[in-house]
Amino acid sequence: MVNLTVNGMARMFDGDEDMPLLWYLRDDLRLTGTRFGCGAGLCGACTVHLDGTAVRACQTPLKSLNNKKVVTVEGLSPNGTHPVQAAWEQHNVAQCGYCQTGQIMQAASLLARTPNPSDAQIDTAMQGNICRCGTYQRIRAAIKTAAGRRA
């Protein structure tokens, strides 16, 4: 039995505790904004916040989540108004958009810790998140906008 909080709601899980958080969020809770990209922690499409820090949901088994707080993109802000989401919209970052929820969660985690990241800090924080459409330039610009700086 695992007791955890997802987007502020208490949840109880009593299934296969080896199951990665990714599939619990998607198949059980239908929080489909967290996406499957590699299943191996290589692409970042499934990035969520675990106690405030970005983690890969595909590499986080349920058994590790007792008494933990999980936030997905759906819980990042009411109405999608988090500064990172607003900056993403302003820069029209997304092309296909599939990876962008993971990118946003990673960026939000970076900014929570490093409010004014340098290019090198952005590179380091974001290098685990692949965007096959190649929107990196706009992601960087949006992160700087969200940080309240001029891109």
Add this chain to the structure above:
Amino acid sequence: MTVINVSRRQFLGGMFSTGALVLASRVMPESAWAQTPTPLFKTKADLASLNPSVYLGIEPDGTVFIVTHRSEMGTGIRTSLPMVAADELDADWGRCRIEQGVGDPRYGDQNTDGSRSVRDFYDAFRRAGASARAMLVSAAAAQWNVPAAQCVVRNHEVIHEASNRRAGFGALVPAAAKLPVPKAEDLRFKPKTAWKLVGQKTSTYDQKDIVTGKAQFGLDVYRDGMVFASIEHPPVLGGTAKSVDDKAALAVKGVQQTVALDTFKPPHLFQPLGGVAVIANSTWSAIKGRRALKVEWNDGAHGAFDSDTFKQQMLATVKQTGKVYRNLGNVDAEFAASAKSGGKVIEAMYATPMAAHASMEPPVAVAEFSNGKATIWAPTQNPQAVQEAVSAALGIKKEDVVCHVTLLGGGFGRKSKPDYAAEAAVLARKLGKPVKVIWTREDDIRFDYYHTTAVVYHKAAVDGRGKPTAWLHRSVFPPIASTFVPGAREPLSFELDLGLTDVPFDIPNIRAENGPADAHVRIGWFRAVSNNFHAFAAHSFADEMARAAGRDPLEFLLDMMGPGKVLDLKAQGVDYSNYGAPYDKYPIDTRRLRRVLEIAGEKSGWGKSKSGGGRGMGIAAHRSFNTYVASVVEVEVDGNGQFKVPRIHQVVDAGVIVNPDRVRSQMEGAAVMAVGLARTGEITAKGGRITQSNFHDFQVARMPDAPYQVDVHFVDSEAPPTGVGEPGLPPVLSALGNAIFAATGKRVRELPISKMKLV
């Protein structure tokens, strides 16, 4: 509007003809207006009171419904085509709702590849908007008893200025709906000066849903009572299961059963590969169950395929004279003469490996089957091909397959091939319940329709004044043709019209040849297709020629283009397919190539900074998909031989630009993909099995190694609009190699660059 039908010419009556590239019979059906055939699925536009076209409808509350029948995989087409209709209608963009059309021939061609959605449907969407506009104006004029010519349309209203009367679209809908849909020849289109949306930066329609996680991709489809399937495919193309031990798999909690799937009968087309499906009540159980599955395989005909050995075979083939596809003048005579008259003859061999599409959303599809009919939800570039593939797999009529198109988490050509949707359909009928088939990343990398491997041989003569006098090139690659014709070793002509037969240089002697190669994996079209290796080789070699002649590459390129003209390939015996577009409307015009090169030179400050010592700039220009792009790449190579790309300039002439921000984003993204592909993009095989499996060994560009900045410049043009999804990629590949040469003196003749020692 009709377009050359390459497919019919080449495989008469082929069932999957519409699935192949640059193929379309009737792009814009007349049935799209007024007399629409029975829809497979009614959209809100169909149901709206005023519905002059399958693409557009207006309700009495003023809401405009615009249907996009092309698939959204990141190009922004779901926004761009509706912009064209809304602008022509003079609608308030905020009151337009976009709907995705199901697969249905009444929309015309829906195969979203070949960078042709705007090219082929710009007129159709203008006409849809103009038709509705004319009907609303007629209704208002009749109501006010004034001549229609005195009425203007502005921002969702019809206005008669002389009498100061105005009426909103919604109020006019009931009367307008009773009027006949105007004939095409009676329509008047807005002049460019009156455009409000086209040419303006417009946010993509789904941006908000994307950043909040609400956007629905194929993976996000859930149906009541749905089960989940993960499929163990034969590791070698065409293989079959020798023995299956599913005991351990069935013991996994949540696993319900396993299902054996037949291996296709050649040609493989878009048929399921076969294998064993593990069915479970959740994705995780299906994946876990599949890991416990034990299957022994018969490998079949391709079990000995080894990509290293194969490359040596291709290199041997490319040294032999190939089949001639274009022959101008006499290259052999010129090579012989040049050597005697103080000219230089140079040659070089280029090679590129296979590559995987690796869209971020792996193949996935949901299917339901009941009462002899199938319903599919899929991220597909071609819902009509889904209908065909499912109808073939189930032996039902195409009209009995409804394909709903979700957003696509990337496509790049992979999702034009609906094998995964056919798998879901087969399982849904067998199990009698909704099924979601999910490919893992490993499945995606190992069972792609690969971007083909290629070798290209080049030889050229440059005279004593540094002017090119002869050009010979010869490519060898396993062709896309092999996906449609078992054992095909020669490409379809369109594969050669992508960078081989259409060399634009003003050289008196040109010969283009191709040699045969067998395919041992599924070969498909990948963003920009054979342009990638043809352009990489040709424009790298052009740089080599410039260096051999001791000339500046840009100056040399402009010289080699000549003063500029429309190429007459027909006069040279080439039946050029021109991306399925009529040649008189979209010719190869080297003036436009010159122009993008000149602008690239200006914008990049070409020739102003010194190359060498680890820094360098490279340039290339290439026309593909009827669009002209010049790229200037800047590189910095460090002491360990690692390179960075601080900046790329992309200059694009795509005719009229509908949504400039999305053209920019396509050029940015193509530059990133090109740098990633050139740096590390490589798929290899041993024992018929693909070696790579996930993003650790098939590496794509990540933020730190992507170009830091891509600057996009447009050529202001009134030419008919052309596509932008693909043409940004090919010139970057060679401009990058040329930049590395400028920086280090090392010539990139083989990809990926990660295998080279740059210092």
